[in-house]
Amino acid sequence: MAFYLRRTAFYAVTVWAAVSLNFLLPRLLPGDPAAIMIGKLRRASGGRPLSPEVIASINAVLGPPKGTSLWEQYLIYWGRLLHGDLGISSTRYPARVVDLIAAALPWTVVLVGTATVLSFVLGIVAGAWVGWRRGTWLDHLVPVTTVLQSIPYFWLALVLVAVLAVQLGMFPIVGGYDVFDFPAGPEASWAFLVSAFTHAILPAVTIVISSVGGWLLGMRNMMVATMSEDYVVTAQAKGLRPSRVRSRYAARNAAIPSLAGFGIALGFVVAGSIVTEQVFSYPGVGRLMIQAVSGLDYSLMQGVFLVITLTVLAANFVMDLLYGLIDPRVRTHA
Amino acid sequence: MRRALRTTTALITAGALALSGALASCSSSSADRSGVLRVWAGESTPFNDNFNPFSPDAVFATFGAIYEPLFFYNQLSSDPPTGMIGQSFEINGDGTVITVKIKPDLQWSDGQPLTADDVAFTFGYGPNKSPQMVSATAPDATTVVLTYNAPQFTAESLILGSTTIIPKHVWSSITDYASQTNEKPVGSGPYVLDSFSDAAYTIKANPKFRDGEPAVKEVQYLALDANQSGQDLLTTDKLDWSGQFIANPDSVTAGGRIGTANFQQDPTVIMACSNADLGCKGPQTDPAVRQAINLLLDRDEIAKKAFAGLTAKGNPAFLLLPRDQQWLADPATGESPQSPNIAAAQKVLEDAGYAKGSDGIYAKDGVPLDMTIVSPDGWTDYNDADKLISEQAAAAGIRIEARTVSDAEYYTPASTGDYQLMLWGLTQSLVADPYSNYHEYFASSGTAEVGTAPPSGQNFARYSNPEVDAAVTAAAATQDVAAKQAAYATVQQHIAADLPYIPVVVNASQAFFDTKDFTGWPSVEDPYADPLPYLSTASGVVLAHLKPVQK
Numbered sequence: 004m005a006f007y008l009r010r011t012a013f014y015a016v017t018v019w020a021a022v023s024l025n026f027l028l029p030r031l032l033p034g035d036p037a038a039i040m041i042g043k044l045r046r047a048s049g050g051r052p053l054s055p056e057v058i059a060s061i062n063a064v065l066g067p068p069k070g071t072s073l074w075e076q077y078l079i080y081w082g083r084l085l086h087g088d089l090g091i092s093s094t095r096y097p098a099r100v101v102d103l104i105a106a107a108l109p110w111t112v113v114l115v116g117t118a119t120v121l122s123f124v125l126g127i128v129a130g131a132w133v134g135w136r137r138g139t140w141l142d143h144l145v146p147v148t149t150v151l152q153s154i155p156y157f158w159l160a161l162v163l164v165a166v167l168a169v170q171l172g173m174f175p176i177v178g179g180y181d182v183f184d185f186p187a188g189p190e191a192s193w194a195f196l197v198s199a200f201t202h203a204i205l206p207a208v209t210i211v212i213s214s215v216g217g218w219l220l221g222m223r224n225m226m227v228a229t230m231s232e233d234y235v236v237t238a239q240a241k242g243l244r245p246s247r248v249r250s251r252y253a254a255r256n257a258a259i260p261s262l263a264g265f266g267i268a269l270g271f272v273v274a275g276s277i278v279t280e281q282v283f284s285y286p287g288v289g290r291l292m293i294q295a296v297s298g299l300d301y302s303l304m305q306g307v308f309l310v311i312t313l314t315v316l317a318a319n320f321v322m323d324l325l326y327g328l329i330d331p332r333v334r335t336h337a
Numbered sequence: 338m339r340r341a342l343r344t345t346t347a348l349i350t351a352g353a354l355a356l357s358g359a360l361a362s363c364s365s366s367s368a369d370r371s372g373v374l375r376v377w378a379g380e381s382t383p384f385n386d387n388f389n390p391f392s393p394d395a396v397f398a399t400f401g402a403i404y405e406p407l408f409f410y411n412q413l414s415s416d417p418p419t420g421m422i423g424q425s426f427e428i429n430g431d432g433t434v435i436t437v438k439i440k441p442d443l444q445w446s447d448g449q450p451l452t453a454d455d456v457a458f459t460f461g462y463g464p465n466k467s468p469q470m471v472s473a474t475a476p477d478a479t480t481v482v483l484t485y486n487a488p489q490f491t492a493e494s495l496i497l498g499s500t501t502i503i504p505k506h507v508w509s510s511i512t513d514y515a516s517q518t519n520e521k522p523v524g525s526g527p528y529v530l531d532s533f534s535d536a537a538y539t540i541k542a543n544p545k546f547r548d549g550e551p552a553v554k555e556v557q558y559l560a561l562d563a564n565q566s567g568q569d570l571l572t573t574d575k576l577d578w579s580g581q582f583i584a585n586p587d588s589v590t591a592g593g594r595i596g597t598a599n600f601q602q603d604p605t606v607i608m609a610c611s612n613a614d615l616g617c618k619g620p621q622t623d624p625a626v627r628q629a630i631n632l633l634l635d636r637d638e639i640a641k642k643a644f645a646g647l648t649a650k651g652n653p654a655f656l657l658l659p660r661d662q663q664w665l666a667d668p669a670t671g672e673s674p675q676s677p678n679i680a681a682a683q684k685v686l687e688d689a690g691y692a693k694g695s696d697g698i699y700a701k702d703g704v705p706l707d708m709t710i711v712s713p714d715g716w717t718d719y720n721d722a723d724k725l726i727s728e729q730a731a732a733a734g735i736r737i738e739a740r741t742v743s744d745a746e747y748y749t750p751a752s753t754g755d756y757q758l759m760l761w762g763l764t765q766s767l768v769a770d771p772y773s774n775y776h777e778y779f780a781s782s783g784t785a786e787v788g789t790a791p792p793s794g795q796n797f798a799r800y801s802n803p804e805v806d807a808a809v810t811a812a813a814a815t816q817d818v819a820a821k822q823a824a825y826a827t828v829q830q831h832i833a834a835d836l837p838y839i840p841v842v843v844n845a846s847q848a849f850f851d852t853k854d855f856t857g858w859p860s861v862e863d864p865y866a867d868p869l870p871y872l873s874t875a876s877g878v879v880l881a882h883l884k885p886v887q888k
Contacts, residue, residue, distance in 0.1 A: 043393040044464070044515060057464070057515050064516070095385045096394055097516040106383065106535060161565065169569045176573065177566045178536055183375075183575070186557060188534025284562040286382050286536060294381070297744055 006327055014320045021312045026080045029301040030073075036093040036301050037065040064091050065302075089309070090302035094294055100306035103291060108273065108310070110179050111287035114203050115272045115279070118210035123265050125211065126218020131254040133219065134226025145223060148216035160209045160282040167205060174205040177284040206283045210276055218261060225257035232256075259330060266322025270315035372885045373539075373555040374855060377567045377579040378870040382560040383535030388522035390501040391463055391514045397870070398540050398558055400501065401877025403524040407437060407456070409874055410498035413600055413864040415660050415769035418494075421874075422451065422502050422525060424479070432488030432816065435496065437481040444545040445504045446529045456481045458505040463514040465500055467492075491776070491813045494768045498874070527551040527881040536560055552884040553855065571595055577851035580869035582718075584645040589849055596852040598859065598868050599845055601649035602657055605719075606838040607710065607726065608761035610754050612799035616787030619757040620706045625689035626735070627836040632682035633733040634726065637675045640842050643721035647847065650675060651840030653833035655774045657765050663818070664771055666826030670833045673840045679733045686734070699734045707736040710758035711750075714741040719760045722841065726760075751797045754787035761797070762844060770821075772812055775828050778838065780809045798837035805831050857882040
């Protein structure tokens with residue numbers, strides 16, 4: 004029990020530190036979102052001066068609150084955060100950051116999440132098999148998949164789009180669903196789900212192809228190492244069925260290090276796959292992040308970073324707890 | 338943003354296409370689109386549900402397709418503007434009173450009448466309220482009188498061609514116009530909003546439009562994040578209109594469905610922080626150095642290798658030729674030299690007291706000609722051009738280091754003057770008069786000391802010349818052609834010699850459009866509007882001209 008309490012306390016402190024850092028960082032950066040927005044408005048109106056009321060209203064929404072100390076701003080920031088208010092985007096003024104993230108998050112989580120899980124399962128299962136049959140032709144799978152992983156991702160994606168989507172017309176080229184069939188946006192219908200699914204195949208396949216090699220290689224090598232352990236030899240000597248030795252004795256122990264990596268990978272799912280989303284115009288969080296950074300949209304940046312930080316921490320927390328469950332040594336030694 | 342999209346993909350795709358070409362090409366049949374025109378105006382996902390004509394973040398169909406100004410100024414021609422809501426206008430002798438006649442019996446898309454009252458309201462509303470305005474009145478249903486306390490000759494196209502007319506019955510109750518999203522726009526243009534999602538939105542023909550419902554009944558705007566996606570959708574018959582950079586346009590037009598146009602207008606220049614008096618530092622503050630760079634450039638090579646040969650030739654008078662031909666004072670400034678003249682460049686330097694050092698680099702008083710030119714990382718055409726400029730300068734004995742920087746390290750130093758040389762884009766005057774170029778980029782009113790951004794104008798080169806300032810002021814106060822020509826001649830003479838901006842090329846602005854299913858696109862023979870879907874007003878004019886091909 005003490006183990007779980009210690010971990011919980013540790014993560015509570017980390018969350019506090021991360022959220023505070025998220026408050027401080029944009030304030031350390033140069034540039035003022037209100038000034039940027041006022042500049043944009045002035046250009047949009049052909050260089051004519053803006054009325055003082057408009058400038059005041061923009062300052063009220065985007066600018067730093069006048070006459071408040073950093074400490075007071077910090078308290079206000081926490082207050083807003085606890086109410087789920089992440090501020091107003093300056094690149095998509097007057098859209099709320101919460102709404103932008105809420106619209107993008109499901110796409111990213113489903114696409115990148117599914118692809119990450121798929122890649123992990125494929126890599127672990129294939130890695131266990133290749134490791135078990137080490138020294139046979141199956142070993143060739145290792146260089147093949149690692150070469151695929153080392154190809155720059157966007158190049159691989161562009162080639163797949165050019166061949167499978169443009170030339171052969173097997174997959175859609177862009178988007179999260181068919182905007183021609185559903186001009187009014189997502190709807191709750193079977194046809195829409197089918198459309199969203201077909202649009203996710205190619206992006207997901209590219210993510211899997213380019214990431215499965217790492218899981219496979221790691222698992223295969225751990226498998227080979229585990230198989231020379233005394234308990235595996237003992238299990239074999241006891242005359243257990245090879246399939247039982249493979250799955251219950253060797254693979255189970257070999258998978259533990261990969262599981263830790265999987266936890267971290269899952270945490271980063273919400274960050275999206277920036278390049279995937281760019282190549283496929285997929286409506287995810289990665290796109291928002293690029294736009295926020297290139298447009299110096301501090302509230303949007305802050306919001307996206309906060310969501311990413313919290314998810315990474317949450318994923319690590321869950322993995323930590325699970326780890327304690329899977330591997331009792333962690334609990335006692337910690 | 339749109340610029341940034343023309344990313345690194347061009348060459349890579351060439352490889353990808355070569356690879357895919359090896360496979361049997363299975364031609365996708367033209368899908369049944371029942372006359373819907375599909376447009377990518379360079380917007381990226383997600384769309385903002387924002388149709389507020391005062392917002393810089395509104396979607397592009399707001400300007401031209403849904404809302405209109407009084408008149409349309411075709412930036413491709415020197416013809417007088419054509420009437421949209423407006424019928425005719427008159428400016429009095431001293432330029433302080435503009436009287437506009439609007440067309441009779443107009444209607445807003447919600448059926449309410451559009452009268453001079455709406456127009457007068459618009460000019461007194463929000464950011465349209467000019468500090469120089471005295472009054473905006475509507476003496477009768479089709480007459481608007483705008484009175485100012487200073488001449489408005491130079492603001493004519495801004496007032497009549499870029500002020501979006503809004504319905505009084507909707508906007509009179511809105512005070513905070515900047516934070517409106519106006520999700521149900523009521524406009525006067527050829528289209529009204531049909532449906533919206535953050536991946537695409539559709540506009541449909543406005544039955545109340547003054548010239549009758551446009552022939553193309555539905556137009557769908559898409560959001561894409563990569564230029565390559567636009568190109569792929571064009572080649573697979575899924576997109577009908579886009580304005581984007583495609584290095585090898587033949588690959589898109591070869592199928593016969595897509596036509597293309599490329600009306601180059603905006604100059605790409607080497608911008609120099611040119612004024613030591615305002616705090617600029619470096620050898621580029623010496624006009625002789627800038628003149629030498631101007632002479633040593635191999636613009637032909639830059640155009641071919643960095644810009645895929647799609648650009649036009651620039652000129653140091655910063656005119657759009659032949660549109661602005663009547664304002665060109667000296668034919669010698671009508672075109673920048675396209676091939677290098679290194680001997681002449683070196684002579685300029687030697688006459689100015691520079692001598693070649695042992696390292697082959699010119700120097701004066703022990704200070705070598707060593708400068709940095711920057712461009713944003715990922716703008717591959719700019720990055721390549723910088724590398725070529727660096728090589729060409731080195732051959733003549735000037736060291737120019739080409740560096741790529743992030744977007745933030747590009748725009749901020751440009752406005753605050755914290756740079757030596759930059760590859761930079763100027764925006765060409767939208768009317769056949771170079772006044773806005775000279776006023777915006779060359780007048781002292783548009784500049785500031787290094788360290789601060791200019792409060793108005795974009796004279797980031799920090800150029801300051803009292804004679805140019807006087808000539809620009811003189812040109813603003815008159816409508817007399819001869820007087821203006823004389824003023825512009827003075828400006829051109831100075832800026833072509835001082836070269837705070839060294840012309841490189843005139844940027845490509847490629848448009849691609851479906852000529853098989855739709856007719857009526859602008860062409861070289863009939864350039865009635867620039868066929869770029871992201872342009873305000875012009876895009877609405879093009880849409881209203883199009884006709885679906887009967888099958």
